Amino acid sequence: MDEQEFLAAYDPGDFPAVAVTVDVVALTIREGVLQVLLVERGEAPFAGRLALPGGFVGDETLDAAALRELAEETGLHPDAGASRRAGAADDPGTRNGALARVHLEQLKTYGDPGRDPRMRVVSVAYLAFAPSLPDPRPGGDAAGAAWLPVATAAETALAFDHGRILADGLERARAKLEYSPLATAFVGTEFTIAELRAVYAAVWGEDLHAGNFHRKVLSVPGFVESTGSTTARGGERGGPRAKLYRAGDARVLHPPLLRPASEDGVR
Amino acid sequence: MDEQEFLAAYDPGDFPAVAVTVDVVALTIREGVLQVLLVERGEAPFAGRLALPGGFVGDETLDAAALRELAEETGLHPDAGASRRAGAADDPGTRNGALARVHLEQLKTYGDPGRDPRMRVVSVAYLAFAPSLPDPRPGGDAAGAAWLPVATAAETALAFDHGRILADGLERARAKLEYSPLATAFVGTEFTIAELRAVYAAVWGEDLHAGNFHRKVLSVPGFVESTGSTTARGGERGGPRAKLYRAGDARVLHPPLLRPASEDGVR
């Protein structure tokens, strides 16, 4: 089958000139709004246009390449220069270790001929869910990287086919919240049910009934577990202190939290 | 960002030597058993081992490459040599046009360094659902291609990381039956509810309650629509003639058909 072709590939001249890159749809929630990490392209093609962070795959796994690109664009590092490791999840506020808590998963691969005008590029897109991260460090690889509300980004013409990749990533994110506990990836290690509800509201773009959401979340086995403690203060304009929870051990939600108004017209 | 790297890529010497292939997990149901299309490798590495059909991506979309590979390995063709087109869905029994009814979707991309001992190969895996197809034509590209029950294939050590790809494909197929009408891709254009139930039973590996399944399928809007006619004969050992249905226009099932015993332990 592919054996003959592989042998042929050993001849550098015959080898099809295909570049493999990763592009990352990194999502976070800042000030209650779902935002995506975008970089501004400095050169042609699409100079000045916004694009998803990404780059070539080196001698590494695809997952590692995506994590590396995310680290380079944000200025954050998975574990400080591969030297220390402990405490990574303990100081999510610092730059070092902050990436340890992001959820990263493969989204889809885009490889239409002509999607890059210069040459054949096959891009493996990734989807990242991150808790609120500091602003990207200007000294990073990217000329200018910034978080942008997804509504704004969707209206903007992005470089290459990144508009479609972003749309696919958003749809995946919305669907994943239904049957996976990944909403916890958007909040800190300890969170209130209201914070979790804010995540769902931001991603789905609609408010959820506070009481029913509360009961539902607690009824799903392994979604969250109580820490025993509560917030130090109530709401800004009053209200009781909320109990704190941490992510449970469930990998899927049984039963799922279904999106309201999953319009029958979606068909 | 990736601009400098792309410029560097123009120098053939600098270019990272990565090959891009597609591999297809093609599933069908024959004699009530879920089967997967496998080919036997003729040469090293993994000579004699079974592998998923696949090959290099040419100057075509990834989807087209997957469809082409599937066509080459099965001896079937989407529409006879790109000349005629009409009637493709009307004669599913013939070789020409039989591929027009297969559902093909991207599964995942596998690119670990070392997954191919010869060089860096990034493989975009596809998942195909097909109605019962004729045996692969021996004169095709593949040395030997054949349909094998997935249970058998899962016990066999496949070439490369194809065992994992197959496992991922099976899990995707099982999940997709829940919320998508893709079960209809495994049967003919006209089918009975019992045939549809047999698809679910084969893919999920467990029997379903006939009565409840019947009512459930008919209650999901757009899943199936009646043709008005019935089968010519009843069951082999008696029974009434069953009504015939065709696939409806729904793209997702609302509400979904949930797998029984989605063990809470899955977590």
Next chain:
DNA sequence: ACAATAGTGTCTCTTAGACACTATATG
């Protein structure tokens, strides 16, 4: 005091699934 929010109680409606039953075909 007032306003805002956390968390709970309760009711209704829908649905999954178990079970039973009839109707219709084949041998």
Next chain:
DNA sequence: CATATAGTGTCTAAGAGACACTATTGT
């Protein structure tokens, strides 16, 4: 007639969602 299957009726338990209510805090 015996038997197998298509299709329907009905009951129960569980969950989603609407609504209402209490409790607790900050201004």
